[in-house]
Amino acid sequence: MFFDGMEKLTVLELNEVRMLQLPPSLANLVNLRMLCLNECQLEDITILKDLKNNLEVLSLRGSDIKALPSEIGQLTQLRLLDLRDCNKLSKIPQGVISNLSRLEELYILDSFVQWEDATANKERSNVSLDELRKLTQLTTLHIHIPNAMLLPKDICFENLIRFIISMGESFDSFEYQSSTRMFKLVGVPFRDEFNVLLERAEVLHLEKVEGLQKVTFPALEQLNIYGLPKLTEIWDRKLPPPESFKELWDLSIWSCKKLVNVGLSNMPRQLPKLRALYVAYCQELKVVVLENGEENEKAENNTNTILFPQLTGLALLHLESLKSFCTSRSERQSLFTSQVAFPALEVLTIWELHNIIEIWDKQILIASEKESKSFCQLKDIEVSNCEKLVQVVQFNMLPRLQNLKKFNVDNCPRMEVIVSEKEKEEGTTTNDIIVFSQLTTLNLFELVSLKSFYNWPTRYEAQPLFNHQVAFPVLEDLKLQKLPNMIEIWDRQLLIASEKESKSFCQLKDMKVSNCEKLVHIVQFNMLPRLQNLKKFNVDNCPRMEAIVSEKEKEEGTPRNDIIMFSQLTTLNLSKLVSLKSFYNWPTRSKAQPLFNQQV
Template structure:
């Protein structure tokens, strides 16, 4: 059945609401023009107006004279070809109360959409443009604009953007160039920008190029720079201009996050060691990047994260270590080419967190790690050699995770772990011993994980009786494990998790501690059989536990080891 546009117009005309209406949505209207009552400014109290999926209309109603309108959303207007003066209405002052403007889903059906988004909007705080073809964005006269989000647009014109404090540009096509000489995104217009996010811009090669004259006075207030999924981005600054930009990079920048930029080769020197505000550097999946900085890292840096960078070779230079007095957190993951065989005194003294995982060429932590008296968390996972610690000096270490890469290092079991007086979480993985009877644990420990011990047969240690504070015990992937310690489990235990221990038949002879509230057994067929209610020989040991779960499928487990 076809829709009669004239009839729908007549019906909508008869549905004229009262002048005190505050919120109005017109959706899926089939007429070719909007009703006459929407063309007058008599709705003096209207605050929110949404017009969506009115596919028969070729123009937008003149609603610019609505005095109280704060939120305007235009979506899915398939046949609108122009956004022009008739949209704003007569008079110089229009949309004088508007704070949020949203255009969406006009890309496929309106490839020739033209005109301009209304300007001179004194109270505008947020503009969202999503999938609107070639709709130009001229925001030179938005003095109070806080946020601009552009997504799925082919031609964005931002000649002057002095008022913008936050800018989010996404999925921008070839016509958008981040240079000043080509119509498109003009970097020197962003004098007040504080937060810049760029993602999925396929043609972006650099942010600052030879067309940017002078010492880059623009972006002087930039604090956050996030770049994601720009496959052609080679550098933030082109080589021919980097030398003259040493004093012109954003000096207030506190955070740099770059992800999925596979051909990125370098970060600007000026952005690194001429910056006295930078606190966070996060680099993810930038396979062409071999180093973070060719000189020193910023002296204000607090957190450094590098992950999944296949060709990363150098992160910390010897000459820069002493200057990094504020560095608290180093997180390095899956960097297979990274060499980090550090010598004595080559770690910043104030480090609190070190996480290094899946870096096969990382051979050891420095001998001076015991001088890191502020260190609270240490993780070494799948690295070539596990470090030997002088544990009595790591008085603030609260969390320790150690996982061997080649299973050939069992030095862990000779450490004086009981000297780590603040340690409350210990996780040891991927080691070879059949048992570790002499291993001692600190009395402060509350969480213990023992995982991936292919030869472990007996869970016995002199240290178990001293675990008077232990609340959670996780045992997984110990496929040869047959028995627990004859001394039983710690009396304070609240949660016991046993997974993939196929040869384990029984629980400790002394039973489970009365304190135990939760017991999870996964992929331990013989133990599960022994614990069957009223029939299994181990049932009496678990009858008092409030929550007991058995599963043959690991995907059904309620929680993983912490």
């Protein structure tokens, strides 16, 4: 027999094995303490009852077992039972769970949801949640309860140290973190028994919960507030108990339509470890941080700055009433003023803020020592669907953005420039070079009013997108889509390069140009030496484009037989270019030209 002579075996793992019936010799393993049958094809496991004297750990995780036999209730020495990912499990007989009185760890999650009502006047065939009350030594519980009405009134979670508990709606896969204490309530009336879970939870998801009372959260690390339509404020105007929220680092607020602010100016003191703040779809939110009386009095004397010292990620999405991040006394509606500072911020995402006219107030540039490093760690900016925004950043703000690596601007219909013209100061010139020294990715999409990246002084109405005053020495990915006013990508003056900008665009590897209706060519011949690292080149739906590379400008005494070489190019896509005559517009007497001639 298979297990004969193995009586001293204490641990056995038989994972990913097909065993419709466990071998009878398994009963001989009288000293077995741990048995793992993970991801096995199982039918009859009744024989496990013979291991009742010593078996302490039983894992059936991921197996296809459909019913747990009642004999499992005889394993009274069990300390751990793992039924996670048993997606076919539909029956756990009444009394099995309650018999396992020494159980310390129970893992079920949403593998089993057929809990029966213990109060119903009918004979039950399946387990009820009432049996959990018998597990007085339970310290770890992973369970999903689809109907909280099935939970007994005097259930006690006091002994739980580790838990993943969801009621009403299970955790989505993306919500699972490395945390060992997670609690989710969706559409469930709040009960006093839940207080201990709220206080101990590190990840908390509350959605459509009624009856929530004041409670402290000393261990809470992540807080998700979703779909609370009557919520107007999150925190009391007084500071909560000092032990509450001290560990919170991730705060997400979604679809709270009556919420008017996220917190007061004491918010950084309330949430000293806050690293990520996400606010979306709150229609009446006017400010994120509201100044209260005491703080407002100090602000009048310009003696305080609201500092978020650890915040690295900030997303403000679909906030149609938002006027400013912090209460502003300025008539001009700037998202960020000198009243607030973010010295550690790395990712900034802004979508559909219809009232914002500018992102950074001009006063922020007259920086105090505390805020002089605000935004200096910014690596990723995304601005989308801000209909009143006419530029992203003022020229004088650029020194703070030298760590920027990704820059995305999308669908801002009034935006004319990305960087506004430098304000004239007495004794200064306007020929400064703008260098984005770390920027590797730039996407400009559906900017119907965009005239140029930088609004530099010129006599001409038509401007190239990039002029000689803008440099991108490490840019690798450039995407330009739906820019109807763009007639030229690179200025001819760019080719007369200063030392600072001579390497601009030289690291470009991936370029896509799409739906730019006035563009007649992509690149001038003289620009090609800078594009020798280009690997992917996509041009799509530019109806007036006649050539990808424009003809070389005539220079006295020079021939025109230069060879155009794209030495690194591996992918070239040309699509829907109805006016395209040739890849390179070379001089010829013939009207008909091949796409690729001998000079490419």
